[in-house]
Amino acid sequence: MKKEIYITDYNCVTPLGFDVDSNWEALLAGQSGVALHQIIENQDAFYASCINSEKLDEEFDRNFTGNTAQNFTRLEKMLLLSMKPLVEKHTISEETAFILSTTKGNISLLKNQTELPEGVYLSQLAQKIADFFGFKTKPIVVSNACVSGVMAVAVARNMIQAGKYRDAFVIAGDEISEFVISGFNSFQAIGSEPCKPYDKNRNGINIGEAAAAVYITADPSENENFRFKVSGDSAINDANHISGPSRTGDGLYGSIRNAMVEANVSAEQIDFISAHGTATVYNDEMESIAFSRMNLQNVPLNSMKGFYGHCLGASGLLESIISMESALQNTLLPSKNFEEMGVSQPLNIIRENQSATVKYILKTASGFGGCNAAIVLEKC
Template sequence: MMKEIYITDYNCVTPLGFDVESNWNALLEGKSGVALHKIIDNHEDFYVSKIDSKKLEIEFKRFFDFAQNDNFTRLEKMFLLSLKPLVERHPISDETAFILSTTKGNISLLKNQTILPEGVFLSRLAQKIADFFGFKTKPIVVSNACVSGVMAIAVAKNMIQAGKYKDAFVVAGDEISEFVISGFNSFQAIGTEICKPYDKNRDGINIGEASAAVYITSKPNQNEKFRFKILGDSAINDANHISGPSRTGDGLFASIKNAMTEAQVSAEQIDFISAHGTATIYNDEMEAIAFNRMELQHVPLNSLKAYYGHCLGASGLLESIISMESSLKNTLIPSKNFKETGTSQPLNIIKENQPAEIKYILKTASGFGGCNAAIVLEKC
């Protein structure tokens, strides 16, 4: 029998707050972190979800009172803030894994540089964070486009089950950068307003930034406030296109099917789907097809992108955390800005805050390069 693996602690740093409680309260009130910001000089403003830099500095100096504050980039400070409470509550041993999820890391360091800075390498970024907290094992980097956050949970689960580690800290993060905004803008994929996942009038994505962290273990202690068992996981590449999703949803369908098979959970048992929902025409359509192929069209579903924007490597982990908080609070959060179905296949989009018993959660993600991932969580 395989070891049972649990998520027993988490934290996040986002434009809506610097801990889970403040984020949850903001979501209950329907607040969005998405607003117009100047990202590229001599260019129109973009709707993005951006952490206030002054607040970030104040919070960082409050928790990290030492002279070397300026030795960390803005993204690194986000990582440190999200991880600190978890590290304080759970001891690090010689058998503790440290896993960092990101798509672009310190990409902003490249601006106006002629020589490649050391900090731009993801391995160096991960080692710097690991060294700060005193991790004894070599850091693991998960960087697979926008499924990175979900895959990082799966990597931790599988490595602990294989006996490589006893427990793991997973941290995920990305920041708003001119590089990323320019890239998505070149695809004409950025929305002209706060995004509308699955809605008939959706017109594109909002980019966001955040960091999030979870603690994963096979041996939860009796003092844990909660436990979520990671029942199943899968990641499948549909090999369809460098940036376009499969029109038939093959990769996402296979990922969900594999994860649910491992979890031994049927479509009727899934209580809630935390979907990717980028509000681009093709992504939302692909997801609707995949969910219907799995006979999950009846399951309450939301996307958090209109609250947080698309936080790239952080999105899957952040949205998993909010899903678990929904389960603990027995409350479904609406998919903000959804009014009229804009997909060819039906979905049960959540339209308002509503009470619900949530035991089994399906979390999905999809990204550039044809990558797709899914995990199934169970509240214990």
């Protein structure tokens, strides 16, 4: 019989705040991190969700006295801040895994460089964070486009169940960079206004940035404030296109089905869906088809992209954390900016803060290259 695996602690650093409590208060008030920003010189401002760099430096200096800002990149400071409260509460042993989820890591270091600078490889970034906190095992990097955050939780779960580790710290982070913006611009995927997932008038994504961290264990202590069992997980590639999802939602449908079967839950038992919802035409339509095929069209659903933008490798973990906080607070948040249904299949999209009793959460993600992932979280 497989071990039961639990998430018992979490934290996040976002444009809405540097801990979960401040994020939750902002979300309840309907605040969004998405605003007009001038990020690339000689280009028009566009909508994105950015962390204030001055506030980030202040928070870092306050938390890490004696560690000068010059020693760490902006992304590294985000990651260190998100991880610090968890490390202070949970012991790092010889059997503790460190897992980093990111898509581009310190890609900004490449700007105006003729040679590869130190720290640009994802393995180097992971090792630097692991060394800072004193991890004794070799870091694991999960970098699979925009499903990375969800997959990192699944990797931790499966490795602990297999006896490779006793527990794990999973951390995720990505920052806005010229490289990322240029990439999405090449697809003409960036919206000209705050994004509207699933809405008839959506016209593209807003890029965001964040860091998030969770602690995962098979042996939770008695004094944990909460427990969420990772009851099922699955990842499937639909092998459709380098950037376009399957029009029939095959990969996402299969991921959801497998995760729910492993969790032994039916569509009627799922209380809430935290969907990917990028506000692009093809992604949102594909998701509606996959959810409909799984008979999940009546389950309350939101996308957090209207609040945070698309935070790439951090999005899946950040949105999982907000989902768990929603369950603890018995409150479901709206899918911000949604007004009129813009997908072919019906969805129960949340339009305003609403009270709810949540036991089972379905979290999904999809990304470039045809990757799809799903996890089922159970509040204990």
